[in-house]
Amino acid sequence: MKVKLKIWRQKDARSKGKFEEYELDNVAPDMSFLEMLDSLNQRLIKEGKSPVAFEYDCREGICGSCGMYINGRPHGNDHKTTTCELRMRKFKDGDTITVEPWRAAAFPVVKDLVVDRSAFDKIIQAGGYVSVNAGAAHDANAIPVPKHNADVAFDMASCIGCGACVAACKNASAMLFVAAKVTHLAQFPQGRIEAPERAKRMVAKMDELGFGSCTNTRACEAECPKGITISAIAKLNREFIFNKHNDS
Amino acid sequence: MTNIFNSSIGKKLIMSITGIFLMLFLLVHLTVNLMLMVGDGELFNRAAHFMGTNPAVKVIEPLLAIGFVFHIFYATYITLQNQRRRPIRYSTSAFNEVTTWPAKNMYILGLTIFIFLIIHLTNFFWKIRFGTVETITYGNESMPNIYALVSGLFINYWWYGVLYIVGAIALGLHLSHGFWSAFQTLGMNGTKWIKRLETLAYIYAILIGTGFSMIPIYFFLF
Ligand code: HEM
Ligand code: SF4
Ligand code: FES
Numbered sequence: 052m053k054v055k056l057k058i059w060r061q062k063d064a065r066s067k068g069k070f071e072e073y074e075l076d077n078v079a080p081d082m083s084f085l086e087m088l089d090s091l092n093q094r095l096i097k098e099g100k101s102p103v104a105f106e107y108d109c110r111e112g113i114c115g116s117c118g119m120y121i122n123g124r125p126h127g128n129d130h131k132t133t134t135c136e137l138r139m140r141k142f143k144d145g146d147t148i149t150v151e152p153w154r155a156a157a158f159p160v161v162k163d164l165v166v167d168r169s170a171f172d173k174i175i176q177a178g179g180y181v182s183v184n185a186g187a188a189h190d191a192n193a194i195p196v197p198k199h200n201a202d203v204a205f206d207m208a209s210c211i212g213c214g215a216c217v218a219a220c221k222n223a224s225a226m227l228f229v230a231a232k233v234t235h236l237a238q239f240p241q242g243r244i245e246a247p248e249r250a251k252r253m254v255a256k257m258d259e260l261g262f263g264s265c266t267n268t269r270a271c272e273a274e275c276p277k278g279i280t281i282s283a284i285a286k287l288n289r290e291f292i293f294n295k296h297n298d299s
Numbered sequence: 300m301t302n303i304f305n306s307s308i309g310k311k312l313i314m315s316i317t318g319i320f321l322m323l324f325l326l327v328h329l330t331v332n333l334m335l336m337v338g339d340g341e342l343f344n345r346a347a348h349f350m351g352t353n354p355a356v357k358v359i360e361p362l363l364a365i366g367f368v369f370h371i372f373y374a375t376y377i378t379l380q381n382q383r384r385r386p387i388r389y390s391t392s393a394f395n396e397v398t399t400w401p402a403k404n405m406y407i408l409g410l411t412i413f414i415f416l417i418i419h420l421t422n423f424f425w426k427i428r429f430g431t432v433e434t435i436t437y438g439n440e441s442m443p444n445i446y447a448l449v450s451g452l453f454i455n456y457w458w459y460g461v462l463y464i465v466g467a468i469a470l471g472l473h474l475s476h477g478f479w480s481a482f483q484t485l486g487m488n489g490t491k492w493i494k495r496l497e498t499l500a501y502i503y504a505i506l507i508g509t510g511f512s513m514i515p516i517y518f519f520l521f
Contacts, residue, residue, distance in 0.1 A: 070390065123393030149391045156384050219395070221403060222381035224307075254306055263384035264307030264377055267480040268402040273395035282489045289486030291308045 052078040052139060055147040056091065058103055061160050064167075068160065070149075080140035084127065085110060085117060087139055104163035110135040112276065115211030118218065119164045120151040125215035125274045133213060133276045153214055155223035157261040170260045171212050171228060178252035179232045181242045200238040207235035209277040216271035216279075222263025227271035229253050230283035233290060247294035250287055308484075310373055315484035317370040318477055322503070324363055325470075329510045336517045340446030341437055348442040351427070371413060378406045401476040408473040415466030422452060422459070453518035460515030471508025478503050 054075050061068025075094075078087055085107055092102035108114040117134040121127035127137045142148060150164060158166040186193065196204075216227035233250045236242035242249075258264075265284060272280045303309040331350060334343040350356050401408060426432060427445060435444035453460050478500035482488050488496060 120389060123389065123391040124395065128393070151389055151391075154385050154387050154389055156386055221385075223384035224381075251306075254308055258307050261384065263381040264311055266311075266377070266381070266402070266405065267476070267483050269397045270395060273397045280490060280493075281483065282493065285483055285486045285488035287486075288308055288484060291306075292303070292312060292486060 052080055052142070052144045054078055054087070054139075054142060054145070057147060057149045058164070059151045060103070060163055061152075063162055064159055078139050080138065082139045083110070083135055084121070084137040084139065085135050104161075104165050106165050107135055112136045113211060115213035118153055118166075118213045118215055120153060120218055122149055125153070125218040126213075126276055131276055131278050133211070136276075153218040155214075155217050155262070157223065157225070158214060158217060166214075168212070168214050170262070171214065171225070173260060174225065174229060174253050174256045175232065177256035178245075178249040179236070181236060181239075182245060183241055185239075185241045194240050196239055204235050204238035207231045207238070207279065207283060210235075210275075210279055211277060213276060215274045215276060217262065219270040219274035220263065220265075221268060221270065222266060224265045224271075225257045225262040226265040226284050226287070227275060227279055227281070229257050230281075230287035231279050234283045234286045237286075237290065246290055250290040250294075254287075254291060310377055311484050313369055313373050314377070315481040317366045317373075318481045320363075320366045321370060322474065322478065322481075324359075324366075325507055329507060332514055333510060335446065335449060335514055340444075340450070343449075344435060344442055344444060344446050345437070347445045351443075367416075371409070374406060374409050399476060401472040402480075405473065405476060408469050411469040412466065412473060415462070415469065418462065419466070423448065449514075450518050453515045457519065460519050463515045464512045467508050467511035470511065471504045474507055475500055475504035 056073045056075060057070045058073065059068060060071045073091055075087065075091055077090070082090070085105070088103060088105060095102045105119060106116040108116045110117070112133040112135060115133070118125060119134050121134065121137070126132060126134045127141065129137050129141050152158075152160050152164045153166045153168075155166075157170045158168055161167050210228060210231035212228065214228070217223050217225050220226075233246065233253060236249060237246035267281065267284075269281055272278075304313065331343070331346045334346050337343070423445075426448065427443060432443040432445065432448055434441045435447070453463075479488070479493070479496035482492075482496050
């Protein structure tokens with residue numbers, strides 16, 4: 052296949068940045084989107100130009116680092132897939148593909164398609180943990196957990212922190228991410244105790260770091276590669292509004 | 300509970316509570332208004348007179364004004380703040396499968412409703428409360444003939460009818476999202492309930508939208 056790429060190039064955080072166009076001829080339909088970018092980068096390196104910077108690690112949809120905004124959608128046009136899992140057969144021969152970094156005040160661009168998502172780490176540091184030692188793997192069944200809670204926790208734990216929800220939201224809100232984390236940890240007896248306090252702290256951090264507020268547009272759940280839904284946000288709201296937190 | 304209303308969720312909570320209050324008010328308002336289309340106006344005039352003199356309504360009226368003020372104030376505040384959260388915009392934007400147009404344009408719809416509201420209040424509320432409305436007597440009871448005021452407006456000025464229909468449609472669209480969204484904000488939602496709430500939202504929105512639209516159409520046609 053042949054594709055025309057319009058890619059955001061930005062030297063560093065302070066530079067202005069602009070779109071550059073590239074044409075790529077030998078694209079195999081089975082290539083992943085990242086492999087396609089690899090082949091572009093190989094060419095750019097041979098030509099003595101700087102390769103397109105993008106983030107990746109696992110290349111199997113579990114690390115959350117490969118987010119980019121492809122043709123107007125986070126992680127591209129495929130349902131519940133990360134960019135590394137997106138295949139070139141989802142595009143047509145001769146397509147023009149526009150690739151941009153996540154855009155959010157809280158996720159500044161580092162270089163090209165790479166953004167700084169450490170704001171998510173700061174939200175986790177604000178309360179996304181269980182304060183007691185819950186033991187090692189073999190202790191997992193020491194306290195029985197109802198099946199329903201285990202299922203919900205598992206679904207919520209599948210959030211990979213990719214930031215697609217923020218990228219998709221018109222308010223750049225991190226509510227889906229925060230909701231997934233809060234809901235996940237509230238499912239277990241060990242995590243339940245701190246749940247209201249955790250919700251309060253993580254939301255306060257989210258607000259402080261410059262993420263927007265939720266206006267229930269559902270763009271986040273439409274783009275989440277892990278299929279996390281806004282029912283998580285409803286749970287977070289419940290936790291936040293109706294459960295008493297201790298002042299701290 | 301150190302100042303929940305400083306948080307993003309707390310501010311949205313105000314939107315939700317005031318929104319639900321306003322939605323309840325609309326149901327009462329519509330019920331009274333639909334009486335305009337029954338008979339020669341006596342039923343409507345009596346209902347309007349009852350609403351105008353009832354002590355409970357006197358108490359709720361200022362609450363309603365406060366509800367509107369808070370709803371509009373926080374809507375503006377939240378919308379302006381959220382606009383700053385993405386300083387650099389995307390060059391392309393595609394549609395997704397679930398986000399509706401009203402969901403993305405609540406403020407524009409709200410502003411339309413607001414402009415309509417001002418016109419609406421000067422048309423009726425202002426005249427009834429502070430102006431002079433002719434009185435009509437039924438048996439030994441006399442009351443302002445609000446029926447004549449309303450029907451006169453719609454019969455004499457067709458474009459007021461159009462304006463009221465635009466207002467009703469904007470309201471319907473606002474509530475097709477707002478209805479379920481308010482419950483989501485309160486945390487009263489889940490994977491099963493979202494479909495039910497959405498269905499209820501559409502029923503409520505259509506009821507409000509067509510209900511209020513029918514009145515100018517009725518006076519135009521009959
Ligand atoms: C009778 C009139 C109105 C009713 C019944 C109404 C009702 C509602 C409801 C139920 C919501 C959902 C709240 C939530 O998502 O938690 C809402 C949201 C909203 N309303 Fe209204 N509204 C009215 C008038 C207005 C006006 C006049 C404005 C603005 C000038 C406005 C602006 C908004 C905005 C921007 C939102 C979305 C806020 C957000 O998602 O954070 N509304 N409205
Ligand atoms: S909730 Fe979904 S979209 Fe948001 S960070 Fe987690 S996996 Fe990514
Ligand atoms: S590279 Fe790990 S999710 Fe894509």
